[in-house]
Amino acid sequence: MLKGINQWCYPDDTPLELVFKYSRDAGFDAVELNVSMDGIGLAMNTSMEEAKHIREIAEHYGLQLRSISTNLLWKYPLSHYDEKVREQGRNVVEKQIELASYIGADTALVVPGVVNEETTYLDCYTRSQDELRKVLSLAEKQKVHIGIENVWNKFLLSPLEMARYIDEFHSDYMGAYYDVGNTLQFGYPEQWISILGERIRKIHVKDFRLSVGNITGFVPLLAGDVNWKKVLEALKNIGYKDTVTAEIPAYSFGPQYLAEDTAKHLDIMLNQEMVNH
Numbered sequence: 001m002l003k004g005i006n007q008w009c010y011p012d013d014t015p016l017e018l019v020f021k022y023s024r025d026a027g028f029d030a031v032e033l034n035v036s037m038d039g040i041g042l043a044m045n046t047s048m049e050e051a052k053h054i055r056e057i058a059e060h061y062g063l064q065l066r067s068i069s070t071n072l073l074w075k076y077p078l079s080h081y082d083e084k085v086r087e088q089g090r091n092v093v094e095k096q097i098e099l100a101s102y103i104g105a106d107t108a109l110v111v112p113g114v115v116n117e118e119t120t121y122l123d124c125y126t127r128s129q130d131e132l133r134k135v136l137s138l139a140e141k142q143k144v145h146i147g148i149e150n151v152w153n154k155f156l157l158s159p160l161e162m163a164r165y166i167d168e169f170h171s172d173y174m175g176a177y178y179d180v181g182n183t184l185q186f187g188y189p190e191q192w193i194s195i196l197g198e199r200i201r202k203i204h205v206k207d208f209r210l211s212v213g214n215i216t217g218f219v220p221l222l223a224g225d226v227n228w229k230k231v232l233e234a235l236k237n238i239g240y241k242d243t244v245t246a247e248i249p250a251y252s253f254g255p256q257y258l259a260e261d262t263a264k265h266l267d268i269m270l271n272q273e274m275v276n277h
Helices: 016-026 048-060 083-103 121-142 159-167 189-199 228-237 255-270 272-276
Strands: 002-006 030-035 067-070 107-110 145-149 174-179 200-205 243-246
Touching: 002 255, 016 030, 016 048, 016 255, 030 083, 030 243, 048 083, 067 083, 083 107, 083 121, 107 174, 107 200, 121 145, 121 174, 145 159, 145 200, 159 174, 159 189, 174 189, 189 200, 189 228, 228 255, 243 255
Parallel strands: 002 030, 002 243, 030 067, 067 107, 107 145, 145 174, 174 200, 200 243
Antiparallel strands: none
């Protein structure tokens, strides 16, 4: 498996070359970039030429760009009651797919929808599927997988349901972007991995303290209650060999030290001695 780090692990104002330099120096294999409205790196107005230049910079630092993510789908959820908002969300996913194809990434992380007082669970399910079906042909054409991520959105709360949601698209380019830390409050990550199986396109990792029990309970790797030995055994059992990407809030001081610390933690997690004993 490859060690990856998300761009969000660095302060928002970190220049892209420093993101790549810190990541390379810490020993990462890949960086996951994020599509913003107008931030550093990939954005909604990034051209093909600009995206390909970013790919060249990453290659200069010896890094792979295997996936991209975005936080814009929280602002423009595919499940929203307003058709215009859903259209904006769909435009975000389409841009993710295009940018992924330009930089050589094979997966675009997608938060499928948000359940709240205005959007029922059933509405979230049907609306988000309807919108994703509209972009699926583009994903298939560009050979970019849509990775549905499990997040704290009150939606897809079990691995069986998530598997069903994905399977109903009947496409090899619809899969799961599984986040280990996000399910610990509601279940057992190793069970999610076993059930989702070959649907998993990419893996996010962070740790979580059950004693906190709310969204502030996320902590650095190895500092929480995730059973990493069982998680790694489950990944090995399904034959997963792609990126394991850390997604952890940036340090307020010395951003490069988070990269160094997280790389060491990933080395411990991925060490075969830990898995086999």
